[in-house]
Amino acid sequence: MSEEPGGKGFASACVSQYEGCLLGLALGDALGAPVEFLDLQQIQHEYGPEGICGLEPWREFPAGYFTDDTQMSLATARGCIDAYLELRHGQPWRPAHAVYRRYLAWLRTQSLPYMNRAPGATCLWSLRTGRMGTVAAPLNTRKGCGGVMRVAPAGLSFPPGQAFEHGVAFAAITHGHPSGFLPAGVLAYLIACLLEGEPLLQGLSRAVDELRRWPGHEETESRIAMALELASTGANHVEAIGRLGGGWVGEEALAIALYCALAGREDWETAVLMAVNHSGDSDSTGSITGAILGALHGMETLPQPWVARLESAAGIRAVARDLYRVVREGVEPLSQYDDA
Numbered sequence: 001m002s003e004e005p006g007g008k009g010f011a012s013a014c015v016s017q018y019e020g021c022l023l024g025l026a027l028g029d030a031l032g033a034p035v036e037f038l039d040l041q042q043i044q045h046e047y048g049p050e051g052i053c054g055l056e057p058w059r060e061f062p063a064g065y066f067t068d069d070t071q072m073s074l075a076t077a078r079g080c081i082d083a084y085l086e087l088r089h090g091q092p093w094r095p096a097h098a099v100y101r102r103y104l105a106w107l108r109t110q111s112l113p114y115m116n117r118a119p120g121a122t123c124l125w126s127l128r129t130g131r132m133g134t135v136a137a138p139l140n141t142r143k144g145c146g147g148v149m150r151v152a153p154a155g156l157s158f159p160p161g162q163a164f165e166h167g168v169a170f171a172a173i174t175h176g177h178p179s180g181f182l183p184a185g186v187l188a189y190l191i192a193c194l195l196e197g198e199p200l201l202q203g204l205s206r207a208v209d210e211l212r213r214w215p216g217h218e219e220t221e222s223r224i225a226m227a228l229e230l231a232s233t234g235a236n237h238v239e240a241i242g243r244l245g246g247g248w249v250g251e252e253a254l255a256i257a258l259y260c261a262l263a264g265r266e267d268w269e270t271a272v273l274m275a276v277n278h279s280g281d282s283d284s285t286g287s288i289t290g291a292i293l294g295a296l297h298g299m300e301t302l303p304q305p306w307v308a309r310l311e312s313a314a315g316i317r318a319v320a321r322d323l324y325r326v327v328r329e330g331v332e333p334l335s336q337y338d339d340a
Contacts, residue, residue: 017194024302036284052276075105138176148284168188
């Protein structure tokens, strides 16, 4: 990761896309949180035949509270801010190390009951080893969706080619299987393309071209192709998502999110509700879908009554604006961040 940020093709983007991405992922996460461990029949029994259609309480948390997916995504965003500031202040350019420090800071919060939001076992185990996993030196062979669900900010922080590389590196900190870290590269690359104004399908095509350059890409590529086929044929949504899997592993979570974004005709609310109403990892698939369409359309397309009820919405928006300032404008963030 010696290449410094920016460079040819780092096109302009608007701050609304940054806010839309981070608020969108948090909203999708909060929508899916109450049903994460329920199958579709249980969801419909609890919330009616249409499933969950709005923010609801879960565990001991009020409606609008998010899970570890958003916590770790915000840690990724803050790590990217740290990396840019360190470079500006004459320190080495090491984004993965900056993000790793933020993940360790997140780990330290997990002993606090109100901060423990159903964290993934692989993330906890990997971070507790005291070693930073890499593609070259993986800590394990796990491919859960805990890698891909937290890397959307990589797409906000780097041009597409670099976004893929950094997204992979951020996921590989904890997940050592190619299907645990390559979907993260695809997601980061896609979001970077959306910031350049590319249509969703065109950006995804470019991301898949990059994916094919990496060893072990076959599972991820195959699942993306299935998602595209199902979205194009107008298949029954429940059956289509069931064919793609439960979303508990990386390639399935990404594929479900892509399917929902496309089958939902790129409408944020339609697609995200589709992504959370299934028998699987509803908060992660909702979060990834929300991030993609939030980055595509900007925050104005998010349901504003839901944004008003979202936990720490103002703080998330501040992180998005600071990331935009540091990455796009080359200026200092407005907020002060504790050292990781």
